[in-house]
Amino acid sequence: MLTYAAGLLMLTVKLALVLGVLLFVAAYLVWVERKFLARLQVRYGPNRAGIFGLLQPIADSLKMLTKEDTVPEDADRIVFLLAPAVVALTALLMFAVVPFGGTVTVWGREIPMVISDINVGLLYIFALSSLGVYGIALGGWASNSKFALLGGIRGAAQLISYELALGLSLVPVVMLAGSFSLVDIVGAQAVKGPFIYYQPLAFIIFAIAAAAESMRIPFDLPEAENELGAGFHMEYSGMRFGLFFIGEYVHVQVLGALIAVFFLGGWHGPFLPGPVWLLIKILLVSLFMIWMRGTLPRLRYDQLMAIGWKVLIPLALVNIVVTGAFVLI
Amino acid sequence: MEPILNSAPFSPWEPGIFALFAYGAWVLVIVAVLLFISSWLGEKKPSPEKGRAYESGIIPTGTARLRYPVSFYLVAIFFLIFDVEGAYIFSWAVACRQLGWAGWFQILFFIFVLIMGLVYIWRKGGLEWGPQAKS
Amino acid sequence: MTVYAILFYILAGLILITTGLAITRRNMVHTVIYLVFSFFGSAMLFYLLGAPLLAALEVIIYAGAIMILFLFIIIMMREESPETRLFVPRQWLPAAAIGLLYLALGVLLILSADPTTGEPMKLAQATPAAFGEYLFNAHWLTIEIASLLLLVALIGALHLGREGKGGDARKTEETS
Numbered sequence: 001m002l003t004y005a006a007g008l009l010m011l012t013v014k015l016a017l018v019l020g021v022l023l024f025v026a027a028y029l030v031w032v033e034r035k036f037l038a039r040l041q042v043r044y045g046p047n048r049a050g051i052f053g054l055l056q057p058i059a060d061s062l063k064m065l066t067k068e069d070t071v072p073e074d075a076d077r078i079v080f081l082l083a084p085a086v087v088a089l090t091a092l093l094m095f096a097v098v099p100f101g102g103t104v105t106v107w108g109r110e111i112p113m114v115i116s117d118i119n120v121g122l123l124y125i126f127a128l129s130s131l132g133v134y135g136i137a138l139g140g141w142a143s144n145s146k147f148a149l150l151g152g153i154r155g156a157a158q159l160i161s162y163e164l165a166l167g168l169s170l171v172p173v174v175m176l177a178g179s180f181s182l183v184d185i186v187g188a189q190a191v192k193g194p195f196i197y198y199q200p201l202a203f204i205i206f207a208i209a210a211a212a213e214s215m216r217i218p219f220d221l222p223e224a225e226n227e228l229g230a231g232f233h234m235e236y237s238g239m240r241f242g243l244f245f246i247g248e249y250v251h252v253q254v255l256g257a258l259i260a261v262f263f264l265g266g267w268h269g270p271f272l273p274g275p276v277w278l279l280i281k282i283l284l285v286s287l288f289m290i291w292m293r294g295t296l297p298r299l300r301y302d303q304l305m306a307i308g309w310k311v312l313i314p315l316a317l318v319n320i321v322v323t324g325a326f327v328l329i
Numbered sequence: 330m331e332p333i334l335n336s337a338p339f340s341p342w343e344p345g346i347f348a349l350f351a352y353g354a355w356v357l358v359i360v361a362v363l364l365f366i367s368s369w370l371g372e373k374k375p376s377p378e379k380g381r382a383y384e385s386g387i388i389p390t391g392t393a394r395l396r397y398p399v400s401f402y403l404v405a406i407f408f409l410i411f412d413v414e415g416a417y418i419f420s421w422a423v424a425c426r427q428l429g430w431a432g433w434f435q436i437l438f439f440i441f442v443l444i445m446g447l448v449y450i451w452r453k454g455g456l457e458w459g460p461q462a463k464s
Numbered sequence: 465m466t467v468y469a470i471l472f473y474i475l476a477g478l479i480l481i482t483t484g485l486a487i488t489r490r491n492m493v494h495t496v497i498y499l500v501f502s503f504f505g506s507a508m509l510f511y512l513l514g515a516p517l518l519a520a521l522e523v524i525i526y527a528g529a530i531m532i533l534f535l536f537i538i539i540m541m542r543e544e545s546p547e548t549r550l551f552v553p554r555q556w557l558p559a560a561a562i563g564l565l566y567l568a569l570g571v572l573l574i575l576s577a578d579p580t581t582g583e584p585m586k587l588a589q590a591t592p593a594a595f596g597e598y599l600f601n602a603h604w605l606t607i608e609i610a611s612l613l614l615l616v617a618l619i620g621a622l623h624l625g626r627e628g629k630g631g632d633a634r635k636t637e638e639t640s
Contacts (some may be wrong), residue, residue, distance in 0.1 A: 007341035011348055015355050023359075065363075068372040073380035074393075079493065085360050092356045096349055109342055116349035120592055123419070123520035127507075130528025134500065137532070141493060141539055144393045145382035153539065157401050160408040160532060167415050174422040180517075180592050234383055239367030243360065302458035305404070309456045313411070314447060317440050320418065324425055324433045346511070394539070402540055403625040405533040410614050410621070412529040416521050417599075417607055424596030435604045442611040446618040455622045 003109075010111060018115060022095060025279070026249035027057035033290045040294035064242040072235045076142040083139030084233075084240040087247035090132035094254045097121035099183045101267050101274030113267075113274060114183055121182040122174065125258065126167055129213065133159045135247070136215075136222065140232035151231025154301070155215060155222030161308040162212040162219075168316035169205035172198075172323040173262050186266030194265040201319050203263045205312050210255040211289060212308070214248065218296040221304060256285035403455055414443050471512055479505040492538045496531055503527040514589035 031046065031053065038045025046053030071080055101113030118124060133156050140152015173195055174180060177188040189195055196203045212219040223231030233244045260266055260281035267274035299307070341347060382389045421428065421436045428435075450456060479502050486498035503526040510519035590598070600607065 004341065011341040011351055015348075015352050018352075019355055019359065065367045066370045066372075067367075068374065068379075069367060070375070070379045072382050073377070076491075076493070079497070085364070088360055089356055092359075093353060096352050111342070112344045114344050115352050116346065117344040118346065118349065118516060120516045120520045123517070123524065127520050127523035127528065130524055130532075131500075133528070133532055134497075134535075137535055137539075138493070138497070141394075141535075143382070146384065146389070146393050146395055148382075149393060149395055149539075150397070153397055153401055153536075156532060156536070157404045160529070161404060164408060164411050164415065167412075168418070171418055171422045174419065175425045178423065178426055178593065180419075180423060229383060229385070238371055239363055242367075243363070305456065305458050309407075309447075310451060314444060317444055317447075320422070321437055321440055324436065327425060328430060328433055396540055399540075399625050402533075402536050403622065405529075405536040406621045406625070407618065409525075409529040409533050410618050412525055414611065414614055416525060417610070420517070420592070420596040420599050422596075424593045424600065427593065427597050428600050432600050432604075435600060435608065438608055439611045442608075442615050446615045449615075449619060450622050453622055453626075455626070 006107065007109075010106060010109075014111065015115065018095065018100075019092070021279075022092065022250055022253065023246070025253055025282075026246055027061065029249045029252065029286055030060070030245070031057050032287070033293075036287065036290050037294050040291070061242070064239050064245075067238040069238040069240060070235075072144055074144045075235070076144070079138050080142035080235075081240070083135050083142060084236060084243035084247070085135075087132060087135035087139070088243040088250070090128045090135065091247045091250040091254060094125050094128045095250075095257065097124055097182050098254070098257045098261055098278075099186050099266060100257075100278045112183075117181055117183045120180045122170060122180040122185075126163065129163060129166075130160075132247075132251075133163075136232050139236070139244070140222075143232075143235040145235050147229045148232055148234040151222045151224075151228045151234065154228075155232050158215070158219065158221060158304060158308075159213060161305060162209045162312075165205055165308055165312035165316055166209040166213060168313060168320065169202045169209060170262060171316070171320045172202045175320075175323055175327050182261050182266075186261055186268065189265045190268050194263060196263040199263070199319075199323070201315065202323075203259075205316050205319070206262065207259060208307070209312060210259060211292065212304075214252050214255055214289065216248075216252075216289065217293040218299050219304065220298060221301055224298060252286050252289060253282055256282035256289075259285050400458060407450065407455070410446075411443070414439070468512060472509070475505050475509050475512065479509070493535065496535050496538065499534075500527045500531050503531070515595075517590070517592040517595050 034056070035045040035053065046056040049055040049059045071077060096115040097118060099112075099114035099117070103110040103112050105111070136159065137152045137156035140148045140150070140155065143149070143152075173185060176192070176195060176198060177185040179185065179188075185195075192198070215222055222228075223233065228234070233241055236244060257278065260278055264281050267278040269277035269280075272280075341351070382393060417439065418436065421432060421439075425432060425436075482498045482502040482505065486495045486502060489495045489498065503522060507519040507522040507527070510516075510522055
């Protein structure tokens with residue numbers, strides 16, 4: 001009984017730490033993005049709240065918490081109110097299967113540095129990301145606004161198209177590791193070396209599809225400012241808008257973590273402890289995505305669909321067959 | 330984690346389904362707390378102007394539930410079909426070493442048929458968008 | 465009653481309630497949302513029975529792909545909550561008859577069952593790798609046939625969708 005209570009306590013501490021880091025990094029990723037983007041465009045970016053604008057995320061969250069939460073008339077109230085929560089929930093839940101270190105020993109018990117090592121971890125992530133589509137589509141539908149509906153439909157079609165490319169590009173990773181568990185995939189890379197050496201094509205497909213899944217420039221058609229205002233979150237204000245925001249930045253982190261886990265060796269790295277390495281890799285991927293945002297123009301919708309269906313999916317399928325032959329030789 | 334019944338599924342020490350549900354509960358609580366605080370602190374001054382859908386300052390006319398092109402429906406149905414095929418490919422991938430060359434040839438045929446389908450809808454213009462799409 | 469049995473009844477209740485709500489809603493978008501919850505419950509049930517791969521695929525394909533397709537179709541049609549009854553008696557009468565028959569058969573099966581044979585079902589535990597191995601060793605021909613079937617579905621969907629594109633809007637509704 002005592003060991004059970006101790007285990008519960010450890011679990012609670014671990015979960016609180018993981019969530020705290022996730023939300024903290026999400027908040028500061030916004031700051032990093034604004035600062036980095038500003039420098040790319042020869043501006044200063046946030047510099048009033050605190051030194052270098054470092055208090056800006058805190059100011060922003062306080063502001064969002066105290067703003068009025070408006071619901072448009074004729075909106076489908078309950079769906080409208082729940083849609084942003086779906087986006088934030090699915091993004092946060094995805095991190096549950098990402099391993100962020102080996103094990104640490106506390107009170108003579110080994111504590112694994114992963115929340116949940118289910119043996120279908122990779123499919124769990126796909127399941128959640130396919131549920132995340134509802135947040136976008138229903139948020140846009142429930143707002144009873146033309147711009148929002150257009151954004152929601154665009155977003156849903158984009159997400160499902162790129163989910164296919166995302167899924168198929170990971171089949172070679174599963175074949176090399178022989179498991180769906182993210183812990184096993186990282187373990188296999190500790191032995192064989194990072195999978196990016198074996199699967200550069202899969203890495204490129206996954207990175208492009210991941211950028212499209214995060215719905216940021218150059219793939220931000222669902223919220224294209226100069227066409228749709230703000231797209232699917234047009235009518236949202238206050239903390240509900242904030243939840244879409246949290247969802248987006250946590251999603252960027254999770255995608256960074258997934259790129260690290262599937263292709264860059266996960267938490268393994270010299271000298272520094274596992275969680276630090278994972279965080280460094282996540283931040284590098286996020287910085288790359290911000291850099292892309294500052295550099296590339298937005299795609300047209302037909303180009304977006306053409307890249308997904310006519311380039312990424314056929315390449316991923318051919319890659320599967322070729323990798324299969326290599327694995328068996 | 331192995332399927333339930335093996336290795337104490339309710340143990341908080343194991344990284345199993347219990348930990349996953351605990352994490353899920355935490356996440357739910359955080360989102361709920363955020364929404365509660367915002368509804369507690371936030372202003373509440375509704376007005377007809379705030380409730381109106383934003384259309385760049387113009388009063389909205391007609392229904393907002395637009396009907397949109399069939400192409401979106403086509404994408405959804407193509408996605409469904411490819412998703413089902415993806416499920417087969419994933420079940421093969423995880424066991425590809427054990428299945429050997431026989432399995433490889435089976436999946437080769439499977440993917441060949443899949444690519445034929447993709448080529449067909451491509452040639453017939455099912456993947457075309459915009460006004461120049463052939464009908 | 466073990467913990468698993470309790471979990472089973474909770475999940476079964478959840479599935480029944482959400483499915484019931486889904487078929488009684490007038491607003492079809494709400495129907496889709498309840499059905500997503502129902503499929504989610506079925507997925508948990510699969511996990512409880514020791515088949516995590518099927519649980520994941522249930523969410524990905526049913527809740528993630530099929531329900532998205534339904535949502536698209538519903539948003540594509542103008543009326544989300546029709547005032548009049550959706551189906552004419554010619555359509556729902558046969559459906560109701562088959563449903564009742566199914567219910568009667570189920571009740572008969574339960575009543576006629578020998579109580580001594582009521583042993584708990586063996587868990588269908590399988591790791592994903594074992595499942596894949598079994599699937600491709602024992603049923604590979606079925607899979608190839610399924611791929612051809614899906615090819616036919618792809619072609620059919622394309623032509624049905626195309627038909628409405630140039631024509632008037634009502635035709636689109638019929639094909640969807």
